[in-house]
């Protein structure tokens with residue numbers, strides 16, 4: 001593979017930035033990867049595991065002469081980072097991010113981007129419930145989607161270069177506008193996370209009554225919720241605070257459907273329930289056919305190891 005950006009700077013060195021660093025190296029997409037993280041502890045770990053070619057103690061050093069700068073910090077921290085690095089970005093460089101929400105990041109970061117820098121937001125739809133510099137791995141983006149969100153002013157050459165970069169990291173790439181991105185993600189990721197957090201919260205309340213039976217006899221449905229509900233609290237706080245409208249719209253619809261299902265259970269309307277579950281099963285089939293999850297029983301868990 002050929003070098004796409006000579007120097008890539010990663011601001012924030014957690015799961016996503018770490019995975020980008022590994023995937024860049026796997027494919028040889030840059031000559032130098034520089035990185036910066038807020039805490040000395042994270043920077044030390046990044047140095048210890050050789051996550052980047054150089055880990056800097058301040059952001060401005062990390063982005064110096066970088067051809068691509070990727071902001072990989074929580075959504076609520078993007079503006080402050082952009083404010084600090086904005087005046088020091090190289091002319092002609094591309095500034096991108098990996099934030100899970102797009103409209104608010106664009107609104108908050110844009111004022112700090114100089115005219116001679118291409119600001120092209122992106123969001124890789126790939127992640128795990130783990131965080132921190134040790135959690136990244138090169139295969140994270142393989143066959144997952146990365147949504148790129150250019151503006152009307154984005155130059156084609158800069159956009160295409162970023163598209164080629166994400167493809168070389170292993171992703172499929174789609175271009176979308178910010179509002180549409182935020183609505184799609186509210187359905188596919190943000191609302192499901194909130195529901196998982198709620199379900200685990202409810203079970204936690206209940207477990208106090210049932211003396212930990214919820215934990216001990218945890219069956220697949222609940223266990224899968226707990227995996228999602230173990231996701232980073234800071235990241236998810238910021239997602240909901242920054243994708244308010246779309247998430248509330250989807251939760252409103254969710255509540256209506258939940259009431260319909262509740263009513264069907266109360267009135268013994270088996271046909272309604274059966275039809276509903278048949279429809280949802282088809283959606284699951286579609287996700288597997290698209291290669292976005294495994295069809296292995298129990299999500300591919302090794303049952304002999306687990307039991």
Ligand code: NAP
Pocket residue numbers: 011012013014015016017037038039040042043072073074075077081098099100101123124125126127128129130131132133232235
């Ligand atoms: P992570 O593993 O928790 O890493 C976050 C990084 O940001 C850490 O290096 C942390 O520094 C730094 N950071 C946290 N708060 C900061 C602040 N206020 N100012 C400056 N730096 C700060 O998180 P991640 O999963 O890689 O997520 C990073 C971004 O990717 C987020 O915007 C998230 O929405 C997006 N994203 C996440 C996923 C996912 O599933 N995890 C998927 C797609 C996109 P310290 O370590 O020094 O605290």
